[in-house]
Amino acid sequence: MIVYDGVKTDFLKSCENDSIALEIEQNILSKMGRHTPKAEFRSWENSLNYMYKVLNDDEIPNDSGIAIEFNIPQTSKRVDFIISGYNDSQEPNMIIVELKQWDELKAVEGVDALVETYIGGAVRKMVHPSYQAWSYAQLIKDYNASVQDRRVKLHPCACMHNYVRQKDDPVDAEQYKDYLEDAPVFTKGHASDLRKFIKQSIVYGDKKDILYLVDHGKIRPSKSLQNSIASMLKGNKEFIMIDEQKVAYEEILRLSLMCQKDFKKRTIIVKGGPGTGKSVIAVNLLAELTLRDQMVQYVSKNSAPRQVYLQKLKGEMKKSSVDNMFKGSGTYTETGLNVAHTLLVDEAHRLNAKSGMFHNKGENQIKEIIHSAYCSVFFIDESQRVTMDDIGSVEEIEKWAREEESELSYLELQSQFRCNGSDGYLAWLDDVLDIRETANYDLEGIDYDIRILDSPMEVRNLVIEKNKSSNRARILAGYCWEWLKAEQNNTNYHDIKINDFEMSWNLGGGEPFAVSDTSVNEVGCIHTSQGLEFDYVGVIIGDDMRYENGKVVTDFTRRAKTDQSLKGIKKLYKEDPELANSKADEIIKNTYRTLLTRGMKGCYIYCTDKNMEDYLKKRLEMCHK
Incomplete structure (x- = not known):
């Protein structure tokens, strides 16, 4: 679906009449039933007036097609701006322009295609504009039958018209080279370069015919x-x-x-x-x-x-x-x-x-x-x-x-969790953690290496040793230590300190925690390990789960302040303490159950609460009697 379409002369006229943003707003309301936020309306005014300046060139055909806010079929993604027409060989072409209001950004090391910029009231990680433009073009190419059958050539680019480019600018950092080659970024003061980019592919107008074909193309993977x-x-x-x-x-x-x-x-x-x-x-x-x-x-x-x-x-x-x-x-x-x-x-x-x-x-x-x-x-x-x-x-x-x-x-x-396909370890954990009563009081016949250790250093040493063969061992912990955003990429800052043991939470940049070669030297949490499997895990159980008066208890007040998983629990506790404790108990126990089941071959456990350690050792000893 195209929110706004016309030929170049229509677009220029709407810009001259200061009505282009209003027309888009009205079309979005009538076609999508959605009201436009003021910030989005202002961004259209700014960006589209810049595109007016770019397109106000006699060599760009007056009857070339213009589409604004093209909703890519099968997605909620919208392409900001499209120019359609034919090249000098009469082949159909489309220029895809991703428009950005950004005036600064920071390169993010060690990850693919991410940058940091101020948006939505905070500095956030976003995809590089070149990657965004390239991925939208690729999505259209991969799923639009008209593009495939008519061999429409797509040329993505990004326009950051508020951004002043410097020498050795972060937008041009080496890690973005592949995307920049396919989707160049045009910045403030370079309207003529964007014009040149357009004119290389749009020599003759199409009267919106190519836009119509693409907008009505059947969905088919290429x-x-x-x-x-x-x-x-x-x-x-x-x-x-x-x-x-x-x-x-x-x-x-x-x-x-x-x-x-x-x-x-x-x-x-x-x-x-x-x-x-x-x-x-x-x-x-x-x-x-x-x-x-x-x-x-x-x-x-x-x-x-x-x-x-x-x-x-x-x-x-x-x-x-x-x-x-x-x-x-x-x-x-x-x-x-x-x-x-x-x-x-x-x-x-x-x-x-x-x-x-x-x-x-x-x-x-x-x-x-x-x-x-x-x-x-x-x-x-x-x-x-x-x-x-x-x-x-x-x-x-x-x-x-x-x-x-x-x-x-x-x-x-049914569980294929162990070599012998038994889900006995899962049932044993449920019983041990008081999640539910099961008949599994022992681990008889289950081929699984589980150990309760006296120090986190022992856990670390075992995991590092197990990791040497295939990079499939990791240390995980409950969220009981602060995760400071300012230090998230500092490998020398140790968030987790237990006596003489110190380690960092997994770093913010780089490869995913589960596959990075260096992640064995960091500690993962529920958010970086859930849904993934390792051969062996070491798990540090913090003070949010302890053993008191003959039972396993949880304590949401011992969770780190930076933990968002229990956001709202204090407010709920004031309103309904019993419900708050029940919800927190389920979440904390589910968290540890999940962490303790990430290792397919073995799990090594350290508890900050001595009573919890003794309880787990006793339950494990019962398995071998």
Whole structure:
């Protein structure tokens, strides 16, 4: 959908009459039913007046097409500005312009395509403008049949008209080189360079014909995208399915393909605890359904699993169309009905109601996901809800599926957690942590290396030793130590101090914690490890979970102030102490249960509370009698 379209003369006239921003505002209200915030309205006025200056050139055809706020089909993403026409060989071309109001930014070392800039009242990490423009162009190219069939050439760029570029500017840092080559950035004082960029590809006007073709193009994954993800998955041992994983995969595949044929909505709930291969199934389906001509995306609330599985697919490849297939759960607040064929929602227990930077967008992520796809697949473990905002439950999914008139199906994965496929360790943990009573008082017959250690240094030494063979061992901790933002990239600053033991929380920059070669020297938390698996983990249990008067107790007051997972608990405690303690107890115990089940072969535990240490040792001793 295009919010505003016209030819160049229409656009110039609207700018001269000071009506362009008003026309866009009215179109958004009539087409999308959305009111425009004042800040967005002002940004249109500023940016579009700059584009008026750029396009006010006789060599740019008067009948070239102009589109503003082009909503990329199957997404809630909008391209700021498009110019369409033909090159000197009469081939269809489109210039895609990402408009930015930024006047400063800082390069972020060690991560791909991220910068820091002041936006929304704070300094935040954002994608580099070149990456954003390139990814939008790639998304259109990969899924728009008209672009593929008519061989429309796309030329992305970014325009930062308030930004004064300096020598050795951070916007041009080495890590952004690949994206800048495909999508150059034009800054303040360089309107003539942007004009030249446009005129290289737009020689003859198209009277909006190319815009019409693209806007009405069918959704179809390109052959290059299909081949790309298929080749990434082929031979990748990380994603080989076994036993019940294959059975669940085939059933989800069958139901999703039925949606593609009969256009009926279906919602599939897949229950499975740690180590059941939920993510492996999701990634395999992502590849196979794309090969079946579907628009399909892997969705998660947490960025950690998205980053890790994407990197495992891409390997050493830096730039790939597959990037656009991994989405955050807040992506679907403005997408229309059934715009995607299939959405594969991993870690569905972590879904929130509201979305956005300030948790003020949308109504309910579960509703929005089901609404946006013919087939929605939710991989869920209700025992892994770990924040006050987590709403993911089977009941909640069922509620919204019924409202959206979506047929419900259920699958359940049994644990492949241990070598012998037993879920006894999980049941034992539930019993030990007083989460639920089980018959598992011991670990008889379970091949798992669990040790309760006397110091965090012992945990560290064991994990470092185990990590040497395959970089699959990590230290994790409960959120009982402050995570100072000012020191998040300082490896010499040690957030966690216990007697003579000192370590840093995992650093803010660099590769994802789960795959970085240096992460074994840092401590991960629930947010950087949930949804991921290691061979071995060391877990530091802090003072928020102790053993007192013969039972395991939790204490939310011992959580770090920087922890957002219990945000609002103090206010709730004043209103209803019993409810607050109950909620906090569930979240804290679920957090440790999740941390203690990240290691597939072993777990090494240290407790800051001596009574808790003695209790766990006693329970472990009972297993060997």
